Amino acid sequence: MTEPKQRISRHDRITADIRHRIVSGDWPPGHQLPVETVMAQSHGVSRMTMNKALTRLAREGYLIRRKKLGTFVAQPRAQSASMEIADIEAEVGQMGQDYRFALLLRAVRELDAVEADDIGSGAKAGQVALSLRGLHSADGQPFCHETRLVNPAQAPGVLDQDFAATPPGSWLLRQLPWSEASHRIRALNADAGLARALALNDGDACLEIVRRTRTAEGWVTWARLVYPGDSHQLVAAFAPRDRSDQA
Amino acid sequence: MTEPKQRISRHDRITADIRHRIVSGDWPPGHQLPVETVMAQSHGVSRMTMNKALTRLAREGYLIRRKKLGTFVAQPRAQSASMEIADIEAEVGQMGQDYRFALLLRAVRELDAVEADDIGSGAKAGQVALSLRGLHSADGQPFCHETRLVNPAQAPGVLDQDFAATPPGSWLLRQLPWSEASHRIRALNADAGLARALALNDGDACLEIVRRTRTAEGWVTWARLVYPGDSHQLVAAFAPRDRSDQA
DNA sequence: CAGTGGTCTAGACCACTAT
DNA sequence: TAGTGGTCTAGACCACTGC
Numbered sequence: 001m002t003e004p005k006q007r008i009s010r011h012d013r014i015t016a017d018i019r020h021r022i023v024s025g026d027w028p029p030g031h032q033l034p035v036e037t038v039m040a041q042s043h044g045v046s047r048m049t050m051n052k053a054l055t056r057l058a059r060e061g062y063l064i065r066r067k068k069l070g071t072f073v074a075q076p077r078a079q080s081a082s083m084e085i086a087d088i089e090a091e092v093g094q095m096g097q098d099y100r101f102a103l104l105l106r107a108v109r110e111l112d113a114v115e116a117d118d119i120g121s122g123a124k125a126g127q128v129a130l131s132l133r134g135l136h137s138a139d140g141q142p143f144c145h146e147t148r149l150v151n152p153a154q155a156p157g158v159l160d161q162d163f164a165a166t167p168p169g170s171w172l173l174r175q176l177p178w179s180e181a182s183h184r185i186r187a188l189n190a191d192a193g194l195a196r197a198l199a200l201n202d203g204d205a206c207l208e209i210v211r212r213t214r215t216a217e218g219w220v221t222w223a224r225l226v227y228p229g230d231s232h233q234l235v236a237a238f239a240p241r242d243r244s245d246q247a
Numbered sequence: 248m249t250e251p252k253q254r255i256s257r258h259d260r261i262t263a264d265i266r267h268r269i270v271s272g273d274w275p276p277g278h279q280l281p282v283e284t285v286m287a288q289s290h291g292v293s294r295m296t297m298n299k300a301l302t303r304l305a306r307e308g309y310l311i312r313r314k315k316l317g318t319f320v321a322q323p324r325a326q327s328a329s330m331e332i333a334d335i336e337a338e339v340g341q342m343g344q345d346y347r348f349a350l351l352l353r354a355v356r357e358l359d360a361v362e363a364d365d366i367g368s369g370a371k372a373g374q375v376a377l378s379l380r381g382l383h384s385a386d387g388q389p390f391c392h393e394t395r396l397v398n399p400a401q402a403p404g405v406l407d408q409d410f411a412a413t414p415p416g417s418w419l420l421r422q423l424p425w426s427e428a429s430h431r432i433r434a435l436n437a438d439a440g441l442a443r444a445l446a447l448n449d450g451d452a453c454l455e456i457v458r459r460t461r462t463a464e465g466w467v468t469w470a471r472l473v474y475p476g477d478s479h480q481l482v483a484a485f486a487p488r489d490r491s492d493q494a
Numbered sequence: 495c496a497g498t499g500g501t502c503t504a505g506a507c508c509a510c511t512a513t
Numbered sequence: 514t515a516g517t518g519g520t521c522t523a524g525a526c527c528a529c530t531g532c
Contacts, residue, residue, distance in 0.1 A: 229434030
């Protein structure tokens with residue numbers, strides 16, 4: 001193929017160059033880089049352009065920059081991974097399977113103390129919440145059992161929403177402004193109820209994900225998602241620390 | 248306290264301002280921002296400084312910038328999380344518990360086809376590898392059962408290393424240059440061997456993490472870590488897409 | 495004190511793309 | 514074609530920090 005155009009910027013090129021030298025082991029941890037001005041000259045760019053590359057690599061964790069001392073290759077950190085915990089509907093669709101959601105329970109009730117404590121982020125016992133329970137299925141097979149609590153104060157319109165077929169997770173994802181979430185992942189043995197819901201045998205291993213979503217104003221939703229352990233797995237890749245590579 | 252100095256840069260200040268307007272819902276998804284030049288003026292900075300803030304927010308995922316169209320608040324994406332899968336020794340130490348590692352098996356042997364296939368990254372059947380098996384314990388209780396394969400070609404000195412008490416994960420983390428890893432997480436029922444190793448009952452749910460580590464040169468190590476499901480959990484926070492907030 | 499990174503500017507040209 | 518973001522520069526001053 002004929003080389004089209006050089007559509008990558010100089011600082012991108014330089015960033016990739018340096019990153020490659022680091023991950024290839026050419027520049028081991030602790031290696032000191034030349035000063036900015038020198039590197040700028042040797043790459044034939046202005047100092048600002050070189051600074052852009054170096055600043056970015058420092059932000060990504062590859063470099064440590066200290067005034068007066070210089071720029072060094074960082075020590076590899078503990079294993080870090082980023083994980084996309086996708087919307088379940090999208091997840092099933094991605095596998096090319098037929099997705100369905102069935103609502104098992106819907107109630108508007110007050111939180112008890114245990115729930116409020118687990119939710120955190122300002123949730124209080126006695127606070128009114130929407131309580132949902134439902135089953136996600138893929139090609140007719142149970143795929144995920146969901147237990148969810150939603151804070152109506154943070155999700156306007158949620159009480160009017162019919163979740164008979166629309167999974168609340170998908171709806172909330174569309175409605176919510178930017179929010180924060182934390183996840184807790186563990187394994188558990190299916191109890192009788194769970195086994196029945198997921199068409200498993202008593203005691204079969206399941207993967208449980210508890211997700212707490214909040215905004216600056218308080219808690220939005222608490223969700224417990226339980227997957228059959230043998231049919232589901234999370235995949236995490238090594239930290240792509242920002243989204244620049246996906247351009 | 249007396250306001251010391253304004254030690255935060257203008258672009259940091261502007262970045263935080265805009266990010267706050269987004270996460271607070273003040274600027275909802277889809278909201279269009281003024282053009283760069285106007286925002287620069289209204290914030291009293293040069294266009295480059297404003298550009299630095301906007302570019303960063305775009306890289307972090309908060310903004311979508313399209314030529315000719317303008318800059319918009321992004322739609323919240325699928326739940327994304329970053330997870331620190333720490334070194335087990337550090338993990339146990341962090342809980343204030345006493346850590347110990349016991350080597351159960353050590354062998355230098357050839358990979359079979361199934362193993363090579365699972366490892367990927369250029370691993371081939373018949374290739375010589377170091378095979379290890381060991382048990383991590385916290386305060387005398389089994390904490391994690393580890394099965395590991397190491398590529399001696401990628402880990403110089405690994406064959407001379409005595410792993411009787413030093414966990415191979417910790418050693419490798421110190422020895423390796425920058426590397427990539429992928430993780431697979433699932434739940435499984437303990438079989439007889441696993442139950443014995445972890446002091447569990449047959450069928451108890453366990454959390455399995457399979458980690459493949461590689462460099463540009465090829466595979467480095469393959470590790471299967473199995474935790475008792477009720478005693479261990481992974482915690483993931485909402486994606487801090489880069490390290491800028493940790494400054 | 496001196497060396498290094500951190501920041502900022504004013505102006506310029508380019509690339510992309512909706513119209 | 515016109516408007517927008519993307520990039521780049523040369524030079525400048527500042528802040529921090531080890532000597």
